[in-house]
Amino acid sequence: MRELTSAVDLAVRRLDPGLPLPAYAHPGDAGLDLRATADHTLEPGQRALVGTGMAFEIPPGYVGSVHPRSGLAARHGVTVLNAPGTVDSGYRGEVKVNLVNLDPTQPFHVRRGDRVAQLLLIPVATARLVEVDVLSETARGDTGHGDSGGFGPHGG
Ligand SMILES: O=c1ccn([C@H]2C[C@H](O)[C@@H](COP(=O)(O)OP(=O)(O)OP(=O)(O)O)O2)c(=O)[nH]1
Numbered sequence: 001m002r003e004l005t006s007a008v009d010l011a012v013r014r015l016d017p018g019l020p021l022p023a024y025a026h027p028g029d030a031g032l033d034l035r036a037t038a039d040h041t042l043e044p045g046q047r048a049l050v051g052t053g054m055a056f057e058i059p060p061g062y063v064g065s066v067h068p069r070s071g072l073a074a075r076h077g078v079t080v081l082n083a084p085g086t087v088d089s090g091y092r093g094e095v096k097v098n099l100v101n102l103d104p105t106q107p108f109h110v111r112r113g114d115r116v117a118q119l120l121l122i123p124v125a126t127a128r129l130v131e132v133d134v135l136s137e138t139a140r141g142d143t144g145h146g147d148s149g150g151f152g153p154h155g156g
């Protein structure tokens with residue numbers, strides 16, 4: 001893979017100096033892996049707000065997006081309850097991960113230092129609302145929620 005040609009500066013404060021900075025596991029990865037500051041046991045169906053020990057200064061025009069790790073979901077049924085979590089650019093507190101164990105039978109053990117989620121830095125527009133009486137016409141109009149067909153090879 002070619003070297004990164006562009007990256008956005010992201011200020012980070014380590015509230016827990018014992019943990020490494022969040023990092024991309026591979027060049028080209030979209031998410032910085034976030035680690036847990038403490039041990040947690042999640043019984044089936046249980047959730048926990050897991051500290052990451054990191055506070056960020058998300059640049060204006062961006063949002064920090066807290067995503068699940070697909071390996072945790074596939075192997076253990078563990079995901080981020082509010083996925084994707086929204087870290088506002090004005091937020092200066094510790095980023096926390098609302099981790100939930102959806103496995104019906106197996107408890108899940110988080111250990112300090114485990115990578116529990118990933119943070120994506122995503123451009124986001126701020127809307128300036130313009131109230132109107134009529135919206136512009138389109139081919140779709142107001143159809144949605146499956147109006148174009150269901151699932152399956154033939155569109156259902
Ligand atoms: O997964 C997440 C989601 C949010 N936050 C922090 C950063 C974010 O800026 C703040 C508020 O999040 P959000 O707007 O999603 O929550 P809310 O329920 O609307 O709370 P508030 O009224 O404080 O905005 O909480 C996290 O640390 N992790």
Ligand SMILES: [Mg+2]
Pocket residue numbers: none
């Ligand atoms: Mg909010």
